Amino acid sequence: MSTSTLPEIVTDPAVTTALAADLTAAGFTVDGVDALWGADAAEALHRGNRVPALRALAARDRSALGTLATLFVLGLPVERTAADAAFPTVGVDGLVGAGILRSEDEVLRPAVDLRPYAFVDDAGAGSWWIVSDLGELALGAALDEEHVLGIGGATTTLSGLQVPVPVRRVLDLGTGCGIQAMHARRFADEVVATDISRRALDIARFNAELNGLDGIEFRLGSLFEPVAGERFDRIVSNPPFVITPRSEGVPSYEYRDGGMVGDALVETVLRGLADHLEPGGTAQLLGNWEYHWGVDGLDRVRAWFADTDLDVWVVERERQDPNRYAETWIRDGGTKPGTPTFDHLVGAWLDDFQQRRVTGVGFGYVVVRKPRTGGPAGLRRFERVPETLGSNPAGLGATVARVLDAAEWLAANDDVALASAHLRVAGDVTEERFYWPGNDDPTVMTLVQGGGFGRRVDADTALAAFVGACDGELSVAAIVGALAQITGVDEQALAADLLPAARDLVLDGLLTPA
Template identity: 85%
Template sequence: MTAGTHTLPTIVADPAVTTALAADLDAAGFSVEGVDALWGVDAAAALHRGNRVAAVRALDARPTTPLTTLAMLFVLGLPVPRTDAEQAFPTAGLDAVVSAGLLRVDDDRAHPTVDLRPYAFVDDAGAGSWWIVSDLGELALGSALDEEHVLGIGGATTTLSGLQVPVPVHRVLDLGTGCGIQAMHARRFADEVVATDISRRALDIARFNAQLNGIDGIDFRFGSLFEPVVGERFDRIVSNPPFVITPRTEGVPSYEYRDGGMVGDALVETVLRGLAEHLEPGGTAQLLGNWEYHWGVDGLDRVRAWFEGTDLDAWVIERERQDPNAYAETWIRDGGTKPGTAAFDQLVGAWLDDFRERRVTGVGFGYVVVRRAQTGGSVELRRFERVPETLGSNPAGLGATVARVLDAAAWLAAHDDVALAAAHLTVAGDVTEERYYWPGNDDPTVMTLVQGGGFGRRVDADTALAAFVGACDGELSVAAIIGALAQITGVDEQVLAADLLPTARDLVLDGLLTPA
């Protein structure tokens, strides 16, 4: 039950080398589009599943170019002739790339020691593309990962980068930076970024990535959790912390990139409880995390308790819940131990023993959005919800959604029912209405309000709610619309208001209605 034992390279961030290497990567056309074109959609899909045969065959059928060499080395994780490697780095030089820790050369062949691949994205600042170095994965290694493995870009990466609020701020903290990708995203909307990690290798790689992509203004600091920033406050904190629940059992690998060394979900609790001390008034935090369900105790109720007594707004969104078996299998496979082996079975047993002893019945995964109240202000938002994975499955635009929800919560807190009734609301531009009829009926049987963006929420509406939303064009106040509907339907106006005002609040919070 041990992790991989291969030697991890020392990554050296020399500005002269990273500048020359960037020139070589750019000249070769080493981009997402360029690499995808080498082997096509089907081979790319197979590669995503851990099968590189089709991609290798596609490269073998092509003439050797710097682009094919880079793809073979750094995306497929396979060696190439030394002469091909020399031609791929005309500016940096092969020896410099070896000295930086990206390659090793023996027997006239160059072998990759890291994963280096292009990455493209779009955010509110526009389209961007970078090259990201991380440690070789299971496919290239052919074995389990090393405990000091530095993870590259995955689903959690894009989720958290998409959650970052795209509003310019002065200072951002990236807690547990890993390969540095979140710090680099944060720098696009911040004057300064502090990036911390407990892994010196991770900081070396993150520093290399920032240099390789010409990104300055990031202060990399070594240390655990908030230790490197004692006494400092930030306008924004982002974190994909090492939250994976790992048994504290001898022989169970403890991967630095995912395991914070605490029992259960204590690390997530520690991070959330520490936010208030390090956020400026009005500052926000966006994080990913796990939380446990215990016998007779709901997981979201446990998270809710972590915010008691704080001046933090909290919006916790659970996207998935796994039973103990599924959770154990997910993270054991993530470490490179394959099902069907004795090592896999032993690790599953260790996880299940740990969960049983601590009375854990399941583990939730999701997003946490936090805002510290302004000085003298009060808590405006405490929302703990389960949103199906099918809703808001594209994380790219969720940062703007987070910003809208926080603004809406502040607006609602400032408007009691009297003020809300006097307000003018409009239907968001991405909202449509679906109607379903029984054959031959003129009146709809089901009406549903559908949000096109954000989490793609679907709200079932009765006749009164559908009519109310349809009339929200900014011209009439909420009270005037309710009064008109009461006259048309013959319903008591106060009864109708008592029914529609709470729903209107929910629709404003979710972004289906917006203050005019």
């Protein structure tokens, strides 16, 4: 039985509509809140320091916006009179009844975190208000195991990774506060959002209502159980992938721990995709995978797809050693370093890793597509891309779509067809050249991708000349023939070098079929 003391969230359309009106009237937006205390205080808040924001508010602000920011962004109480003025439409009692505020005599305290959120995707700019549970800064203590997480780095990463192509049905597996389902709804006729946490579904439902979003169905259950026998055009998931020791005294947070040993939950989710994707359907997910003694982490992920016909692209962005991984997630739960509890938990994590021969943990993205027709997979790509490349996740969804389209095109075109194709250099590609002093010929030439993952491809003279000639007018074979004639090299040998390189550049998006 749960011992949680978190408030019950009650969704009432009358309350959410009135609350939205009050938030709008107060100017409760990202820009509005940041302007209250200035850029320096806003940056301090991101680091968990609210003192500069408090000093700025105390010096000059008594507005409804200041009251809302104090309550929901800083997580601090306000007097009843200030709360009454800030919520003239919904009323304080309505928010207490909905589980949004707590009333203590003449003082109102936040029961949840509620803050503005702004974004830009292929459908344009948007903004919402997102309810989640109070964080460590507001609580002054470790998180409850039923904590529902709000907007974080993983949120923006996965929302940016979603393919911005309209589809009929999307599954958001493990919806949490509902943010991915809300993003998915911008490109889908209907969304099914599932979670094992009833509280998460209550909050997700409240968020959808607060922001006037329909077309999202919320279902309770574990992993694919709530959608057994159903298929979707797209699946998105930020699953509870954190690797947590299954030992006594180690908290298990619903928002991040799937209750399985090691990375078994991620494996289960990935193995289940094939049964729930429509032909041509795609999936975009985040995940962790373990490195074991003598076994590469990406090789383990590759084995999970070995018996499927799915197109798979796995991008590892980071790898942490056991010590750092343990410290990261123990602090994430609100346990401070230097305390006996922190030391105990680190020991539990390291014991678990040692017993299971884990040497590290990788983190990254998984993109999957179910081919429209039967046959072998056309894309099996498992790569490590440094965090410094493609650090802005906002446009990665379009990159994913281009890579999937390019993989499909390449699978349908053998080298004979490729030689007949006309290619064009992508608009975001530039070339860097470096020279030794006094030399006319460059010593290093690098093709640089401005968008996507910002890939950098070293090129020799032949490849640089080939790419430079790809303007869509000449076929690949014609360009290769001209280069062979100009340089005096064997045309077949040059084609054997350039065609594989051209395939890689098409897959990476530096070249596109004309």
